[in-house]
Amino acid sequence: xxxxxxxxxxxxxxxxxxxxxxxxxxxxxxxxxxxxxxxxxxxxxxxxxxxxxxxxxxxxxxxxxxxxxxxxxxxxxxxxxxxxxxxxxxxxxxxxxxxxxxxxxxxxxxxxxxxxxxxxxxxxxxxxxxxxxxxxxxxxxxxxxxxxxxxxxxxxxxxxxxxxxxxxxxxxxxxxxxxxxxxxxxxxxxxxxxxxxxxxxxxxxxxx
Amino acid sequence: xxxxxxxxxxxxxxxxxxxxxxxxxxxxxxxxxxxxxxxxxxxxxxxxxxxxxxxxxxxxxxxxxxxxxxxxxxxxxxxxxxxxxxxxxxxxxxxxxxxxxxxxxxxxxxxxxxxxxxxxxxxxxxxxxxxxxxxxxxxxxxxxxxxxxxxxxxxxxxxxxxxxxxxxxxxxxxxxxxxxxxxxxxxxxxxxxxxxxxxxxxxxxxxxxxxxxxxxxxxxxxxxxxxxxxxxxxxxxxxxxxxxxxxxxxxxxxxxxx
Numbered sequence: 001x002x003x004x005x006x007x008x009x010x011x012x013x014x015x016x017x018x019x020x021x022x023x024x025x026x027x028x029x030x031x032x033x034x035x036x037x038x039x040x041x042x043x044x045x046x047x048x049x050x051x052x053x054x055x056x057x058x059x060x061x062x063x064x065x066x067x068x069x070x071x072x073x074x075x076x077x078x079x080x081x082x083x084x085x086x087x088x089x090x091x092x093x094x095x096x097x098x099x100x101x102x103x104x105x106x107x108x109x110x111x112x113x114x115x116x117x118x119x120x121x122x123x124x125x126x127x128x129x130x131x132x133x134x135x136x137x138x139x140x141x142x143x144x145x146x147x148x149x150x151x152x153x154x155x156x157x158x159x160x161x162x163x164x165x166x167x168x169x170x171x172x173x174x175x176x177x178x179x180x181x182x183x184x185x186x187x188x189x190x191x192x193x194x195x196x197x198x199x200x201x202x203x204x205x206x207x208x
Numbered sequence: 209x210x211x212x213x214x215x216x217x218x219x220x221x222x223x224x225x226x227x228x229x230x231x232x233x234x235x236x237x238x239x240x241x242x243x244x245x246x247x248x249x250x251x252x253x254x255x256x257x258x259x260x261x262x263x264x265x266x267x268x269x270x271x272x273x274x275x276x277x278x279x280x281x282x283x284x285x286x287x288x289x290x291x292x293x294x295x296x297x298x299x300x301x302x303x304x305x306x307x308x309x310x311x312x313x314x315x316x317x318x319x320x321x322x323x324x325x326x327x328x329x330x331x332x333x334x335x336x337x338x339x340x341x342x343x344x345x346x347x348x349x350x351x352x353x354x355x356x357x358x359x360x361x362x363x364x365x366x367x368x369x370x371x372x373x374x375x376x377x378x379x380x381x382x383x384x385x386x387x388x389x390x391x392x393x394x395x396x397x398x399x400x401x402x403x404x405x406x407x408x409x410x411x412x413x414x415x416x417x418x419x420x421x422x423x424x425x426x427x428x429x430x431x432x433x434x435x436x437x438x439x440x441x442x443x444x445x446x447x448x449x450x451x452x453x454x455x456x457x458x459x460x461x462x463x464x465x466x
Contacts, residue, residue: 052330055466078242078332088323092262093255101255102324105248105338106331108241 004030004065004153006051006185012059013043013050020046021057026204030153033176033186035194038206044189045085047206048156051187052082064154078106081150085158087143091132095123095142098131103149113149121145121171136163141171148175155179157188169194248333249341256345266314270307270350271357277303278361289366296365297426300375301382301419303361304354308383309411311350312390313404315342316461320398329465335458343391343454351383367430374429374439381442382422388449389414395460417445 006028013021020043028034036044049055051062053073062069069076089098096114103109118124121141131139140163147155155176161169173194176186188194194201243251260267281299282292319325319342328338358379359372367375393411397403425438 054326054329074332074334076332077330080330082326082330084323084326086323088327090255090259090318090322090324092259097258101251102327104243104251105328105333107243108247 004185005063006154006187007063007066008047008051008060009063010060011047011050011057011062013046013055013057015046021050022207023060024204024206026202028185028187028202030185031180031183033180033188033194033201035201035203036187036189036206037191037203038189039208042206042208044206045158048082048158048187048189051156052080053077079152080154080156081147081152082156083143083147083158083160085162087139089131089139089142092130094128094130095134095145096127098142099146099149103146106150109149117145117148118142120148122167137165137168140164141168144168144171144175151182153184155184155186155188157186159190160188161190161192161194243333245334245337248331249337252328252338252341253345256342257348260345260349266311267349270311271353273310274303274307274354274357275361277306279364282364293366293368293430296362296367297423297430299365300358300361300379300426301423304358304379304383304422305386305412305415305419307354308350308386308390309408309415311346312394312407312411315346315391315394316398317394317403320464325398325461326465329462335461336454339391339395339457339461340450340454343387343457346391347384347387351387352380354383355380371426371429371432374435375426378422378425378429378435378439378442381439381446382418384446385418385442385449386411386415388446388453389418391457392453392460395457395464398461398464418442421445 008024008026011021011024012019024043024047026034036047038044046055050057053062053069053076064076064079088102089095090101093101096118099114099117100109103114115124115127118127121144123138123141123145126134126138131142134142144160147157147160157172157176160172160176164172176188176194179186278299281295285291285295316325319328329335331338355376358375362372362375363369390407390411393407393414394403396410397407400406421438421441425435425442428435428438
């Protein structure tokens with residue numbers, strides 16, 4: 001079996017009149033992390049959403065294990081986790097309920113694994129509070145607890161450190177390090193470089 | 209213009225590479241079992257039901273609307289039961305149609321806003337099943353309560369008691385179709401701000417067969433005639449809807465997420 005790689009070939013994406021992605025080209029190997037940087041509006045989120053297959057590029061393609069993702073999109077989706085810049089949480093459910101539904105739709109979740117993930121994200125203390133009563137940083141931590149549960153080969157993270165304190169940023173670093181250590185791949189759109197401890201990082205700067 | 213990836217940080221050392229290879233995904237099957245499509249759909253249904261009971265205001269709105277409209281007719285037209293009985297089928301069905309439309313706007317809106325739909329689309333699960341689950345939740349929360357309330361509304365419009373079971377059945381089946389048609393409309397109008405008007409324009413014409421057969425079945429039930437044919441047609445529409453509408457809704461959601 002070939003090692004899993006994510007390759008993006010000559011991606012062009014238009015949103016209306018705007019040429020958002022202008023020939024983006026890169027590949028990320030198994031066990032490494034790509035940091036995508038760029039000014040606001042340079043297309044970081046669009047790039048991640050195109051890699052997911054949510055947006056269709058006008059030109060170019062995305063390859064996962066040397067195969068076009070559009071050939072079997074749902075198998076590709078099963079092997080990726082995407083965390084957008086807003087945590088996908090419901091305000092009227094508690095943190096724990098949110099994770100049970102969000103992650104449970106993909107994979108079986110055991111209560112103790114859920115507790116462990118919440119504890120790791122430092123979210124154990126407020127796990128049973130409704131998410132709308134939590135601060136933005138606390139919500140982000142709940143989303144990270146969800147990410148910790150998603151043991152899939154490819155993580156696509158959009159601004160994973162937004163709203164987090166220093167310790168929270170280290171948590172993101174350690175989650176990514178774990179993902180790389182178990183042979184996973186990470187693509188993260190970031191404003192600030194990821195915390196130390198994440199090795200095997202390459203960087204892609206999108207032009208404004 | 210082309211932006212290339214440049215290597216910063218350090219490359220993997222030989223030891224790390226070996227470790228990475230040893231834990232490659234192909235050798236190490238995911239420790240978590242994937243949820244089956246059915247389990248995923250059940251969770252999506254449970255989530256929507258739980259959320260609805262946390263936001264009771266939204267839940268009560270279409271029911272209150274239905275009750276008010278059917279109660280206003282006796283006041284506006286005449287308290288004479290014979291006359292009310294004549295218009296009762298039409299009133300019940302128009303009220304049920306509008307009440308179910310009223311609740312549609314909320315079907316996907318919150319989920320689109322908070323990224324839940326995105327996660328559904330990227331879950332690797334069949335989006336069709338998840339849409340089916342969402343529509344089923346919508347029916348359980350609007351169609352079914354409307355059907356259960358229909359006898360009360362019917363009695364206030366002078367409908368004879370023997371006709372009530374048939375009316376409950378017709379409204380229950382009819383609202384299944386309305387929810388399914390509505391799920392397509394709601395999914396198509398996700399990208400539109402203040403989509404209420406557009407949503408009605410889109411779904412009302414498609415809902416007309418339900419209105420016609422439903423009102424006909426109710427009329428026959430009130431008059432004591434054989435109501436088999438219109439009820440069967442409603443049932444056929446429901447079967448058609450159950451098979452096709454979730455597929456269409458899933459496709460529409462994918463389009464609107466782009």
